[in-house]
Amino acid sequence: MGEFRLKRSLCCALAVTALFSACSFAPTYQVPPTAIPTAFKESGNWQLARPADQIPRAAWWSVYHDPVLDQLEVQVAAANPDVAAAVARHDEATAFLAQARAGLFPTIGAAAEVSTNRQSDKRPLRGANEPSVYGANTVDVGISYDLDLWGKVRNEVSSGRAAMQASAADLASVQLSLQASLADAYFNLRGLDEQQQILADTISTYERALKLTMSRHAGGIASDLDVSRAQTQLASARAAAEDVRARRALFEHAIASLTGVPASQFSLAPSTGETYLPSIPTGVPAALLQRRPDIAAAERRVAEANAQIGVARAAFFPDVSLGLDGGFQSTELSPWIMAPNEIWSVGPSIVMTLFDGGRREAITQQARAKLAENGAKYKAAVLLAFQQVEDNLAQLHHLGDEATQEDEALTDAQRTLDLSMSRYRDGVVSYLDVVTAQTTELNTQIQALDVNTRRLLASVGLIEALGGGWDSGQPTAHAPVPARPAVESQLADAK
Secondary structure, three states, X not given: XXXXXXXXXXXXXXXXXXXXXOOOOOOOOOOOOOXXXXXXXXXXXXXXXXXXXXXOOXXXXXXXXXXXXXXXXXXXXXXXXXXXXXXXXXXXXXXXXXXXXXXXOOEEEEEEEEEEEEOOOOOOOOOOOOOOEEEEEEEEEEEEEEOOOOOHHHHHHHHHHHHHHHHHHHHHHHHHHHHHHHHHHHHHHHHHHHHHHHHHHHHHHHHHHHHHHHHHHHXXXXXXXXXXXXXXXXXXXXXXXXXXXXXXXXXXXHHHHHOOOOHHHOOOOOOOOOOOOOOOOOOOHHHHHHHOHHHHHHHHHHHHHHXXXXXXXXXXXXXXXXXXXXXXXEOOOOOXXXXXXXXXXXXXXXXXXXXXXXXXXXXXXXXXXXXXXXXXXXXXXXXXXXXXXXXXXXXXXXXXXXXXXXXXXXXXXXXXXXXXXXXXXXXXXOHHHHHXXXXXXXXXXXXXXXXXXXXXXHHHHHHHHOOOOOOXXXXXXXXXXXXXXXXXXXXXXXX
């Protein structure tokens, strides 16, 4: 008879579970609608159409063909503490999801107790044959299972999964941001290396000009004013060179921190090699939503908030769980585990809050507000993404035109300087004309170099705005940590 009741209770519980297993109070999830343009406005006809081109997924910076930059970028993912913190947050979200999933399975516990007890001789209703001292020995195993009739646990799992996916996208976003920051610092530093070389050549030229002027002054051809102007021009160039060194040091220190190295232990030798400006495929605007990890993270947080509404609404209904407990109980240790000492219990339990002063309603409203907030943040992330792409496309477009004009201006400035110096040697003009031509030529050179650096920075900005090489179907992997001595050796070889 007891076995029949047990089977009947189990069958009833399974039937109820099957009946309500699909029940969930979370709203049907929909990605917040956003306006998506059909084409990028600033791409225009200036950009080369190369449909087969793609930004490399694993190492987008390789498009610049710079081995030193390649080695530095690897170190960002391997040694930067901000990346390590993002990895830890992702691991934390993964552990939270595992906790939520545990609610889908029964909880099994075991207990054993061996005790000797004495009861009061004055205990009311004490039987005549009841001993004052007795043993109580119990061993049992219990199983408890939340039937999750209203989808609370399943929505917690869904919310946890979305949070884990958002943290994975956050990790990719942090890596991309730091990698782009490193590329910015690196190209700024290389631009200053070029500027330092220009100033070094200029200083040499000014020294020769000063020597010529002093020679002419000694011969009574040039005046003291010409000598003073030549000295001023040389001193200004030397001061500018020191300023460039100071600015370069700041970028070098920034690169050290980004790669996880103390600034005092890091140095990067100057290099004036020609930089490569890649052609960057933008793709269609609709693809941007799958290519940017920050957009993916924002969308997953909308899904997380949506599932939390289901968790909050389920609190209005009773928690139903099924318990099964069995074991043996005896006053003596031997014989203990035998049929007459068997104990068991089975049956559902129902717990429901009848009044809480509006707490559950407030939690539900909070969950709905969180959904609205995350939806607005998602739309803001999409708008910002399109703005950043258009900004950097416009920069590349107009800076390309500016670079062409600067090259022409530099050619003219160099020709003017040559003519001025020639006419000065012939005594036709004063040294003021030479100084003016020298200043114009140097400023034009530096401006042309600055435009080229800004074009490189705009290309990095465009790649970052496009999401680097990441896409929504790409799993986030923890980057391997290369040996530090090997990287330092490669950087030393590059010097």
